Amino acid sequence: MSMFSKRAGQRQAEVSEPVVSEPVVSESGGERQAQEPGSQLLLDLQGVSKIYGDLHALDHLNLQVSAGQWLAVVGSSGSGKTTLMNILGCMDTPSQGSVRLQGQALEEMSSSQLTEVRKNVIGLVFQKFYLVPHLTALENVMLAQYYHSVVDQAQAVQALERVGLGDRAHHLPSQLSGGEQQRVCVARALINDPKLILADEPTGNLDEANEQMVLDIFRQLHEQGTTLIVVTHDALVASCAQREIMLSHGQLAGERWNDDQARQDFLAAGGHLSVLAKEGESGSSESDPDLLTRDLPVGFVDPTKAAKR
Numbered sequence: 001m002s003m004f005s006k007r008a009g010q011r012q013a014e015v016s017e018p019v020v021s022e023p024v025v026s027e028s029g030g031e032r033q034a035q036e037p038g039s040q041l042l043l044d045l046q047g048v049s050k051i052y053g054d055l056h057a058l059d060h061l062n063l064q065v066s067a068g069q070w071l072a073v074v075g076s077s078g079s080g081k082t083t084l085m086n087i088l089g090c091m092d093t094p095s096q097g098s099v100r101l102q103g104q105a106l107e108e109m110s111s112s113q114l115t116e117v118r119k120n121v122i123g124l125v126f127q128k129f130y131l132v133p134h135l136t137a138l139e140n141v142m143l144a145q146y147y148h149s150v151v152d153q154a155q156a157v158q159a160l161e162r163v164g165l166g167d168r169a170h171h172l173p174s175q176l177s178g179g180e181q182q183r184v185c186v187a188r189a190l191i192n193d194p195k196l197i198l199a200d201e202p203t204g205n206l207d208e209a210n211e212q213m214v215l216d217i218f219r220q221l222h223e224q225g226t227t228l229i230v231v232t233h234d235a236l237v238a239s240c241a242q243r244e245i246m247l248s249h250g251q252l253a254g255e256r257w258n259d260d261q262a263r264q265d266f267l268a269a270g271g272h273l274s275v276l277a278k279e280g281e282s283g284s285s286e287s288d289p290d291l292l293t294r295d296l297p298v299g300f301v302d303p304t305k306a307a308k309r
């Protein structure tokens with residue numbers, strides 16, 4: 001099945017336009033202007049790199065995400081997806097470049113300001129954040145509330161009910177299936193009603209029924225206006241997003257819009273459609289927009305091929 005096969009009956013897709021070619025730089029060729037007043041961009045990454053010795057886990061990445069957008073991030077193993085999520089989640093900092101969240105540069109924030117952002121703006125659904133084994137599902141959610149300084153049992157129960165686990169509230173993680181544990185993690189991420197949900201492989205290792213439940217929650221959140229960024233290896237999960245981007249060697253290797261209205265909204269919000277970096281030419285993406293049409297990443301159909309380019 002193609003990477004971008006659509007579920008039957010899903011919203012209108014724009015499958016004929018795999019990559020777009022609007023430069024990120026201004027016509028003068030200089031740095032792009034600061035966000036216009038009234039812009040609805042939630043995230044704006046400019047030239048973000050994460051460098052470990054000789055390895056560029058992220059390599060001059062430019063990426064903008066408008067408020068309310070549902071974005072999927074795909075790419076082969078080691079392409080930089082988790083590195084990107086860690087930076088967006090304020091759990092890591094770039095070696096170079098700038099990340100603006102709601103117009104504010106993260107690199108200019110103090111550690112206490114970053115803690116506030118983590119607490120109040122972001123919800124994380126990361127597989128590596130295990131549940132505390134000796135606490136019940138309810139207590140695990142309430143522990144997250146404690147971290148957010150709002151302990152409210154009724155609200156915690158509500159969060160569990162929302163993910164279909166009201167009747168499992170008093171079970172320990174070991175008494176829950178993998179899918180149920182993952183849904184507790186989703187409930188935990190929702191308790192502060194975050195504007196931005198970052199989910200790294202939220203449906204990994206789930207059976208179809210549990211995957212559908214998690215996706216249904218994401219759909220509800222999306223309808224409520226939450227911005228969702230979901231890393232996934234699953235083409236079907238990716239296809240639920242309005243927009244998909246592919247990373248390869250820390251660079252943007254492809255972009256695809258599944259929802260034309262979302263694309264229009266993104267542009268209206270001040271977003272710029274992405275330009276892909278030329279192979280072996282870090283950060284050169286703005287220099288030759290034409291290369292987009294002749295140098296299309298075949299790999300967008302198959303991330304493994306893209307990684308080998």
Ligand SMILES: Nc1ncnc2c1ncn2[C@@H]1O[C@H](COP(=O)(O)OP(=O)(O)OP(=O)(O)O)[C@@H](O)[C@H]1O
Pocket residue numbers: 052055056057075076077078079080081082083084
């Ligand atoms: N702390 C670190 N020190 C050195 N290299 C690292 C570190 N963290 C990540 N890397 C490297 O950065 C690259 C990107 O890693 P990352 O975890 O972001 O990839 P990924 O796309 O999430 O992969 P996967 O799909 O396998 O989870 C990899 O080559 C990885 O080995």
